[in-house]
Amino acid sequence: MPPLMESQPSADGERRRSSISMIPDALYGDKEKKTWVILGASRGIGLEFVRQLVARGERVLATVRKKWAGHASALWSQAGGDHGRCQMFICDILSEKSIIDFVAELSAIPGLKIDYVVINAGVMRYPNRATEASFDEFAFHLHTNTIGPIITAQKLLQSKIPIGTIAFMSSDSGSAGAFRDIEDGFAAYASSKAALNQALRHMAAELKRKNDDTVILAIHPGEVATDMANIDLPWELGGLMTPEQSVRPMIDVIQNKGSQHSGTFWTWEDKPYPW
Template sequence: MTDTWVIVGASRGIGLEFVRQLLQNGHHVIAGVRNVSKADRLLELKSHCTTPERCIIEECDITNEESIQKFANRVGDAAKEGLKVKNIVLNAGILQYPNRATELSFPEFALHLHTNTIGPIICAQKLVNLDPESPPSKIVFISSDSGSTTLFRDDEDGFGAYGASKAALNQMLRHMAAELTRRGGKWSDTCVLAMHPGEVQTDMANIDLGWEVKGSIQPDESVTGMLKVIEEKDETGSFWCWDGRLQYD
């Protein structure tokens, strides 16, 4: 069977860069995007593959349970045809700025939680349970140091809902890691990781903030570092920075 990476949230930014580098390194990729017809850069990337079947593009709206289930079913079908899901990266997320606790509406808060917490966890749940005889090696959630409660950054004005959604994600993925370990058997070999990608210059980060963002990096530098960390780290339930530093929640 051919080892395959599943990247959810692959149409732009960090997710797109994951697909680019993985294809460049010879891997097979199943890329999940909210709207395939609007994933122009991903479709162009696939068009340059000498063997297009190495990049499968499927719809996955992380805020829609039915869409998540259909995506998981298609990943399962691909596995039956000879692709082995080795690693899963849950990258889909949203940042609607500002999202202050003293100002945001119920729907605005709910959108951050649905997109950044609930959707990624449910999607990972569906994918990890596809094949009890061959669960994935690693499940990686793209989190953020904005969700750190230990190192709370009170200068990040307007990141209330975003930070809360990432903090909730970190807690849930730790439960997922512990539950898989308790299942025993091959499940206990699945490693669940959280990753802080750094202050990456992407479309989502293209907002006018009221403070200086230090240490900004490009998506290629972030993903190169994260791929190295993903390969090296095997402490399930742990939280790492893109450059290999242990990140505290």
């Protein structure tokens, strides 16, 4: 399949969705299936979510960054090639305009109801020590791991699209209560995840005050063998899992949480994790 094409304004001022997203609504007549939005689906954990959800017959709306658009054909192949159940969009969480454009595309889908959103986009550049990291390096971690995900969720919530659950991919590195002093070189990354955790807790509290029952969750996926984790660490990394081993139970964790769990932090094993 050729690279994705970005949507362009049509003559009447409305945005035209790319041909890859022109899927007949009749394909979604099965009300038993759920609709998932996966942010950051080009590789690793995000791509594995797409694979498993497509295999389950769920409807998937997945995003890639613009720089990854040329790899869309490989993503389709790995996702199972089911063009009727999976739609691809471009969204770069480092760009507010890109986020707004993506949410506008979703808002243009008639009758869209989103059951689950997984905000998986993130980065970890190693090392990023507090005694060494540059201003720009620290800011890059915060923009990618904290600000981008929170603003993406914010814009989705402001769109008025009905949303059941928003799950943020967090990390045990971001826990203040279970500080991991062994993680030399993780300062900017851990700080960005701790900031994400606090922001999503505030988001959950704000929604409760508005009587909005959208569930907000943080999830630690475990130690997963992805490109982001492919670094030479000076300590033993135990319990390494494949993306498949991490994502399969995470899907169940996300689906099993209700409004009473909004603003809570869980592991892939469905265990509460300290903030």
